[in-house]
Amino acid sequence: MIALASQLFLPTLRDAPAEAEAVSHKLLVRAGFIRQIAAGLWSFTPLGWRVHRKIEHIIREEMDAIGAQEWLAPVLTPAELWEATGRYAITELFKLDDRAGRHYVLPLTHEETFAFHAREIQSYKELPQSWYHFQTKDRDEPRPRSGLIRVREFIMKDSYSFDRDGAGLDESFRKHGEAYWKIFERCGIEVYEVAAESGIMGGSGSRDFLAPSGSGENTLVTCENGDFAADIEVARTMPRPPDFPERLDRPEEVETPGTTTIDALAALLSVDRAATSKAMPVVKADGTLVLALIRGDDRLDDMKMLSALGSDFRPATEEEIRQAFGSDPGSIGPIGFDGEVVADETLGVGQYVAGANRTGVHLRGVEAGRDYQPRFADLRASKEDDTCPVCGGRLRFQTAIEVGHIFKLETKYTIPLEASFLDEDGTEKPLVMGSYGIGPGRVLATIVEQSHDEQGIVWPRSVAPYDVHVVALPGVEEQAHEAATVLDAAGLSVLLDDRDARAGEKFADADLIGLPTRITVGRKTVEDGAVDVRDRATGEERRVAIASLGEAF
RNA sequence: CGGGGCGUAGCGCAGCCUGGUAGCGCAUCCGCUUUGGGAGCGGAAGGUCGCCGGUUCAAAUCCGGCCGCCCCGACCA
Structure with a gap:
């Protein structure tokens, strides 16, 4: 498809808003991908939403690949479900009443809802089940921050697995972990899987996916030799041995x-x-x-x-x-x-x-x-002069964004919500549950944090809003359309900058928006029937005949 | 919630200290010239100076209260 810049809503800004600090916050606003409505509340513009949807698509494919089934559960949820699990008391939970005075919540995540549905699972023969959906989560965060990094409302892909026992849960958990690795790899981000705190989710264990970045709320501790990675909050690193004085027989x-x-x-x-x-x-x-x-x-x-x-x-x-x-x-x-x-x-x-x-x-x-x-x-905070607990190597501390978190919830939700099944031996048992979350918005912010330069964003092709940015310079509009048509025919999505603007302005916007490839159509080259094809990441430029553009990728 | 900063045109900012009725750059609109890295000239439009109250002949400016946003901390599925 071909999108015409002259007809799109592309609100690029020369300066970032003064309050923006994180790189992803600045660039996403400047390049016109997101706009703020209030603290922690953001709209995705058409451009930003395209990226969000591409990330969703990757997640959906990998979820489907492990046999997970897509649902859609409502945001508005009766309070009773949350009262049953004891989570109604959580301060971050948005609560509201309807006209009849019935109580509802806007969920932080959907464990209660899916455990409720899991009541319909009757027999071990129906297990395991893995269910997921993309749905809005609301959180009354005490402090939203850094653009998309901590927000009060966002879309999450959350999945829930139901198994007959711990071994089944381990398997569902492993499958999700592997799927998450594939998702992050396809999104082009560097992540570390680490042991994590389960916080208010509860359960027997959880793993965090931390992406190193210039901004973020977590601190990732890694060993220079690649054999250790942990969140600082649970890191057990080796303290320097003390220089003890002589031993005493008694104090x-x-x-x-x-x-x-x-x-x-x-x-x-x-x-x-x-x-x-x-x-x-x-x-x-x-x-x-x-x-x-x-x-x-x-x-x-x-x-x-x-x-x-x-x-x-x-x-x-x-x-x-x-x-x-x-x-x-x-x-x-x-x-x-x-x-x-x-x-x-x-x-x-x-x-x-x-x-x-x-x-x-x-x-x-x-x-x-x-x-x-x-x-x-283990009470001590890990610190810079500690060494790796595995090999004694030097440690590195980096700020990181939590892009995914997977939990072994066991029966924490299924017992109070009475989601049980009849096992092979004829006994009724609570379903053993896991939950798995990814925030596409955070993934999006992470990509920008990890992939940008002075000029702007550098999108990986897998999530770029369009594949190619065709910059039409004055006087050769027809050839620019022709180039776009050739690319479109080759199956690429094209953003054609046909605006009445100067070359410098178009180039600057192209760099800022960060599509992986830019094609310049100008007088200089079209006499030879050619255009300049430039790689956003490397800046390398080569001349290609318009007719053969389709094969140039 | 504690600490700090900020709120003046779409964005970035000056003016506030020392009250006298709002300005700069970019963006926008019209015209002409220009056109391979954010053009030039001429013209124009756009502001409840966050809100409420007080002081004063007079408040963007001084005083009080409130609201919002950002940063640090607390918190963080």
Whole structure:
């Protein structure tokens, strides 16, 4: 097909809006692919929607290829389904009532809806099932940001698998993972599959697909040798070994008056910061005070702490600390504290300096297991001078966009929604469920983040809104149409810039919009019946006869 | 929700400090000239200065409240 630029809505901008920061945000707005309506609410213009649909098409093909079946479920959903699974309380959930006062939600994702439909599955003979749809999701995000990267309403491809047991779920999960790899490859983006937090989705495990990019909300940790990739929130990287002082048979008190920071403590006692421990008392949602213990040079990772405690928590107040430990906050430690101590795993080996629970006093040579009995957990935030846990190699930290997330939900939704089946042995069992999401809009933003230059976007052919940009220069309009016709006949989609504009302007727009190939039809070459064919990515240009344009691709 | 920034024409900005009734560049419209990397000349159109209130003879400008947008944090299927 041939689209005429003179008749399209192509609102390109010379400058990006002042508030845009992320590259994808700037370029997508400048090139006229998206427009904002309010915080986190975006329209796709005709050009942007073409790209979105191409991404959808790739996803659809790969979903169909693993035997998944396409549905369409409504956005508006009765609140009862969400009450049943306990997710009605989620703060990001948009809630609304109809005129009769019935309660509804605008789903974050459609687990409840599909588990509801799965009630119609009766027998193990009908399993496994994989269902998917492309549907609008709404989220009352506390902070939408970075153009398409975090929005309040977006289309998601979400699929749901139903199996008779864990082994079946593993298989459905594996198939989806493989399909996702193919999807991202076809979209031309670099991604890493990593272990992830399941957050409010629940379930037994999940994998994230993280795409490194200039902007994003996740931090991807990878090893230089390619044998390790993780989200920083769950990364267990190797901390630098501390420079331990001489071993002591029992803890030894040292006077440390007025020493309240790790730096001051390490300096006073001339020990490595990594050979000290930091005590962080927190109060769980149920009011219990727990002492978290990490190495002096480490930072507590809130997400890891959350999963270790299995509960929300807040830092203890000074008063609570004095009451529980009998000393100032700067001198507290695990010995003599009669509540639960959760220690980071790094503290499992070696002797550390710790607070003595007497103001102005610390203990040298404190050893976990000998002097106090902690529960060990991964609490520390991964950091740049850690090394790869697999090979000891150097680590790289990159910001990344979460483009896909797959979950093993097990029976978290099917039990409350009573989606069960009759198994071969005649017993009724809950369906074992998985869920799998991809945001085409985020994929689109990621492509731009990973594929652009100073001039604009560089679309991979697989998702480009059109295949070829034909720039018609003045005086040779007829030949330009002819070139477009030849390309069209060869099965390519063509954007023909027939606008009454100057060459420089058309070239700049072509670079900005970023179709993979640009063809310049101008006086200079048409006398010879030829045009210039330029590759957007490399800038390489070659001269091709109009008649043979069809074979030039 | 906490911290910071911004809101003046479609986009980018100046004017605000020191009140006197709004300006620049690009884009847009008309005409002529130009035409292989964002043209030149001439003419024109376009603004409740985010909203409400206050101070004042007079408010884009000073004061108060509110709203919106962006960034950092919290949060993040």
